[in-house]
Amino acid sequence: MRLVRRFIARGSALAAVGALFVAPSVAAAQTQGTTDRQVTFTKDVAPIVQRSCVGCHRPGEMAPMSLMTYEDVRPWARSIKARVAAREMPPWHIDRTLGLQSFKDDPSLNDEEIATIVKWVDSGAPRGNPADMPPAREFADSSQWQIGKPDLVVKFPTYVVPPAGPDQFGNLYADIPIDSDRYIQAIQTRTTTAQARKVVHHALSYAVDGPQETNGDDSQGVDGGQFLVEYASGKNAEVYPADTGVLLQAGKKAMVSYHLHSVGEEVKADIELGIKLHPKGYVPKHIRWSKQLAQPTVDLDIPGGTVARTDGYTVLHKPARIIAFQPHMHIRGKRQCFELIYPTAGSSATTEIINCANFNYNWHLTYNYKDEVAPLVPAGTILHVITWHDNSSANKANHDPKNWVGDGQRTIDEMGFSWIGWYDLTEEEYKQQLAERKELQSKPVTATGGQQQQ
Ligand code: HEC
Known part of the structure; x- marks a missing residue:
């Protein structure tokens, strides 16, 4: 149900931009499938919690409480409803209405899953039939190396x-x-x-x-x-x-x-x-880079009570495959958008929004693109990062909305760039990867890519 198809074959800049700002029309379908019967923990909620929550919410991990069993979850029902409905849990701040939506290890809930949890809490958070309970998710002992024996x-x-x-x-x-x-x-x-x-x-x-x-x-x-x-x-x-x-x-x-x-x-x-x-x-064959790119072109200058925007640009001099995006700001950080400006000589289809993410300083999340969507970009592509800082009292994390804030290393100072993960390609590899991507996309799947039309 994710809206990802539009990156495939772009007819014109206008069509692409038009499609970008259409919000997913899933609201109407949200509760379908669970409207006519009772929603229970064992049948409906436990699978969601196992996929998206227990990675952190289990004994020994850093989340404050375990959500492994019905007994664990039940006392937290109201709080869970509030946190998932506000999309605060699981932490994942990608704007779902635009850009790529296909990431590795994406724990986020879709609208239907959120509706299921809300409905379950509103109907008294019943346990349901114990026989419906999926087996507990198994985790490797977290003190073992997951990479095997390190060198x-x-x-x-x-x-x-x-x-x-x-x-x-x-x-x-x-x-x-x-x-x-x-x-x-x-x-x-x-x-x-x-x-x-x-x-x-x-x-x-x-x-x-x-x-x-x-x-x-x-x-x-x-x-x-x-x-x-x-x-x-x-x-x-x-x-x-x-x-x-x-x-x-x-x-x-x-x-x-x-x-x-x-x-x-x-x-x-x-x-x-x-x-x-x-x-x-x-x-x-490929060296994977991860660097702080697209630093703001001007010093950050954020008067108290205001929201400031800055822009940063980095030119990629070789063709590349972009594999990860991670916004970086401090406590006034509000939102960041990552756009590509393609080196087209003409006037059409020269920019593309890859992602926007809201920001919460408590969570420095890396968004790793799935292989079939990781943007493939030609030499000369400019990474454009737009950052918003909210230094007003509307930002709940802002303890001092009266004061000016500028650049600096301390948490109380600000920054605004992206960690971008990528690897360079030769012209030949670029052409080959583009061809493979086109082949994939000619099939009726939701694979997407941020590549330029050739
Ligand atoms: C990446 C780790 C992680 C994941 C995944 C995660 N949580 Fe959390 N959760 C935390 C941490 C850490 C806290 C405490 C800090 C905070 O409140 O943000 C927390 C706090 C909470 C709280 C508030 C507890 C309180 O003290 O009021 C609720 C409720 C919650 N999580 C529910 C969930 C649910 C439901 C899911 C899955 C849909 C989930 N979380 C997924 C790490 C995680």
């Missing part, structure tokens, strides 16, 4: 989180024991104990030259450093597509930028990185 384990120094107090932000460093440049095949951040898992809100890892001046920010990028991997609660291992790797240069230090929070007892936050490497001397 390298980088352990960061222990950080002791006090029982109470404000959130802790900062950087920790460790050596990376390699003597020549290597390529990462798979990487995973893990916390070594269930207790540690509870206190780690985010941990972003980089390869850097040495200690950084940044602090007060859990996800600030670094000068000359390379982003390796992001970790947030519920995040699994990153395994890159075949023939793809992330460059790990010899002589760098590993840095983890952390955001930790207190949970009522003293906890040792041990964080480590497990890395599987491609064999020595092997250079993968």
